[in-house]
Amino acid sequence: MSGERIAVEARDVGRRFGRTWALRDCTFRLPAQRVVAVVGANGAGKSTLMNIVGGVLPATTGSLLVGGRETAPGRRGDGDPAARVALVAQSRPLYRDFSAADMLRFGRHTNRLWDDGRARSWLARFGVPLDRRCGRLSAGHRAQVSLALALGARPAVLVLDEPLASLDPVARAEVAGELLAEAADSGMTVMLSSHVVAELSGVGDHLLILSAGRAVLSGDVDVLLAGHVRLTGPRAPQPPGPGTVVHARHTARQSTFTVRLPGTDPHTPLVAPGWATRPLTLEELVVTYVRAPHVPGPHRPDERPGAPERV
Numbered sequence: 001m002s003g004e005r006i007a008v009e010a011r012d013v014g015r016r017f018g019r020t021w022a023l024r025d026c027t028f029r030l031p032a033q034r035v036v037a038v039v040g041a042n043g044a045g046k047s048t049l050m051n052i053v054g055g056v057l058p059a060t061t062g063s064l065l066v067g068g069r070e071t072a073p074g075r076r077g078d079g080d081p082a083a084r085v086a087l088v089a090q091s092r093p094l095y096r097d098f099s100a101a102d103m104l105r106f107g108r109h110t111n112r113l114w115d116d117g118r119a120r121s122w123l124a125r126f127g128v129p130l131d132r133r134c135g136r137l138s139a140g141h142r143a144q145v146s147l148a149l150a151l152g153a154r155p156a157v158l159v160l161d162e163p164l165a166s167l168d169p170v171a172r173a174e175v176a177g178e179l180l181a182e183a184a185d186s187g188m189t190v191m192l193s194s195h196v197v198a199e200l201s202g203v204g205d206h207l208l209i210l211s212a213g214r215a216v217l218s219g220d221v222d223v224l225l226a227g228h229v230r231l232t233g234p235r236a237p238q239p240p241g242p243g244t245v246v247h248a249r250h251t252a253r254q255s256t257f258t259v260r261l262p263g264t265d266p267h268t269p270l271v272a273p274g275w276a277t278r279p280l281t282l283e284e285l286v287v288t289y290v291r292a293p294h295v296p297g298p299h300r301p302d303e304r305p306g307a308p309e310r311v
């Protein structure tokens with residue numbers, strides 16, 4: 001990730017609610033101009049992280065930087081374009097008696113920087129009627145109004161907590177495509193969370209996996225996929241080649257290892273007699289890490305250029 005502009009950086013971020021640590025020791029860097037899928041099981045800490053990045057919840061420990069500036073509740077980075085954040089929270093508060101057009105007017109009045117054309121074209125793109133009261137819109141259209149409001153605020157980082165849940169599969173794919181295009185065109189970084197792995201197919205180009213409040217993996221999707229293999233062969237305590245075992249499964253005669261590859265060329269095929277090697281699908285990669293809260297072995301971001309970043 002060296003040389004790339006960093007949009008969001010977490011340094012040992014933790015958040016405690018009473019005795020529960022919702023997030024613990026989270027350290028990661030997210031490059032700018034990406035759509036980052038933040039994935040984790042229920043209760044993994046996604047909403048907590050999104051709210052800290054969105055500046056509505058303080059961290060208990062560590063620091064969270066957006067555009068190089070530390071976030072804090074009430075500070076939305078208005079003065080610094082690189083630190084401007086817009087959050088669409090899970091609850092997505094909208095005034096029920098306001099029409100979508102009223103909500104855009106509200107957005108214009110409450111944001112020092114406001115791009116009305118961007119917000120309106122988003123609503124037009126998804127066929128949201130401007131004159132209907134929000135209380136009478138479908139859940140999917142209400143989600144689109146929240147997205148349009150957030151986009152109109154011209155954020156450098158757009159934080160979307162479970163934005164796809166209320167959308168049908170067609171709208172979900174369209175929203176994902178539009179967000180990728182918005183990120184590419186405007187330089188904006190999008191963080192979107194989900195606990196549904198199937199939702200993620202083709203959605204993000206960068207992945208951040210949370211497990212039990214910890215960030216267990218972060219990196220560009222293609223690099224992460226190229227950096228892992230699944231090996232199947234005769235029952236053995238260890239795989240036949242180098243790498244960090246992320247997951248192992250054994251039957252009486254067979255062993256299957258999911259391995260994070262070391263070295264400079266993740267594409268080098270492993271040739272071992274009796275062993276079959278294949279790449280992981282995105283779903284397999286996510287499921288493996290979501291279920292593996294304590295993946296063994298340090299994997300430093302600077303081990304090799306473009307390496308998957310162990311966080």
Ligand SMILES: Nc1ncnc2c1ncn2[C@@H]1O[C@H](COP(=O)(O)OP(=O)(O)OP(=O)(O)O)[C@@H](O)[C@H]1O
Pocket residue numbers: 017018020021022040041042043044045046047048049195
């Ligand atoms: N306000 C709160 N008070 C007490 N505990 C909380 C609070 N918010 C979150 N938690 C706890 O922190 C942990 C992480 O919650 P969080 O909502 O961040 O997870 P999540 O990954 O977003 O889950 P989900 O996918 O179910 O929305 C959970 O154990 C949750 O019970």
